Amino acid sequence: MAQVKFENVDKVFDNGVKAVSNMSLEVRDGEFLVLVGPSGCGKTTALVFLMDEPLSNLDAKLRVQMRAEIANLQKQLGTTTIYVTHDQVEAMTMGDRVAVMSMGVLQQVAEPQVLYDAPANIFVAGFIGTPPMNMFEATVERDGDYLALTLAGARFPLAKDRDWRYPRLSQYAGRKIVVGIRAEDVHAAEAKPGWPSVVGRLGLMEALGSSQMGYLNIDATKVAVATQPKAPDDATANAKPAKGAPAPRPEDLHTEAASSFVTNLVAIFPPRLPLKLNTDVRITIDTANIHFFDADSGEALR
Structure with missing residues (x-):
């Protein structure tokens, strides 16, 4: 039996840099856990039994081959393994669970698909997934017994099942929030x-x-994580995907107003859909898969 357990771990270097902040994490016996985060987030500092970015110097084709070999070997041996990478594709394809770090703070620990489908905060939502999630300022309003989302001048009715996936959403009626939209959930309006x-x-x-990636500009205010989030000193990490670790602070976020010189939305279109550059395209959104976040804290509204 080999188990790795962190309990409220802090690491401060001699120069005063706090590389790991109050980290609590349990790696189960025989588990392949991937620790993922941008460079400098503290993931290497937290290593115990390690694979520290072993594929970083390989070309793209060999990386794909080797990550499958490493994952298969680990399954055969059943060795408890912590694998560190800044590449979220490696993390998602190799790990039984993935721990997302930023600025020394554990943001969320979950199975790969849970991270993708239920990010705990704006940082995880923007870091996990290729292309990154589209995020915009929007408002939610009551429409009888239902809620409706107002984005880019359009009103999108929301199904009632939002109430159980995002139970706090109804509390934000009439308030500004942040919505997250994956590229695959944006469609040409003619298809819907x-x-x-x-x-x-x-x-x-x-x-x-197999598809076309379209970069568009809509009349909405884009939200991005300007710097990596930093937690308060008393924050603790939580493996539950609905709550997670500290979300970005308000000062870590910035907005970008739409303009004619930039694109602020990425969409995945069918490969043979006729599209022309520098023309207007009417698009719609699959509201069943929209993500909702608090505009101030960045936390998911669960």
């Missing part, structure tokens, strides 16, 4: 007749063969 839609200016296209 009858759905509410907005107009976006197509600024860039990337043909990927």
Whole structure:
């Protein structure tokens, strides 16, 4: 039996830099846990039994091959393993669970799909997933017994199941929030007749063969994590995906107003959908998969 357990671990270097802050994490026997975060987040400092970015110097094709080999070898041996990487694709494809770190603070620990589907805060939402999640300022309003989302001048009715996935959402009626939209949940309006839609200016296209990546500009205020979030000293990490560790502080977030010179939304379109650069494209959103965050704390509204 080999188990690795961190209990309220702090690491402060001689120069005063706090590399790890109040970290609590348990790695189960035989588990392949991936510790992921941007460079300088404190993940290497926290290592015990380690693989510290072993694939970072390999070319793309060999990296794909080797990450499968390493994961398969670990499964055969059943060795408790902590694998450190800044590459969220490696983290998602290799780990039984993934621990996301930023600025020495554990943000969320969960299975890869849970991180993708239920990020604990704006940092995790923006870090996990390729392309990164689209995030915008928006408002939620009551529409009879239902809620409706107002974004880019359009009104999107929300199904009642939002109440159990995001039980705090109804408390934010009439208030500004942050919404997160994955690229695969943005569709050409012609493919979803009858759905509410907005107009976006197509600024860039990337043909990927199986799909097209479209970069558009809509009339909405984009929200991004300007710096990595830092937790207060008394914060503790929590593996529950609904609550997680500390979310970005308000000063860690910034907004970018839409303009004709930038794109602020990424969408994945079918490969043969006829699209032309520098033209207006009417798009719609699958509201069943929208994510909702507190505009001040950055935490998911669960």
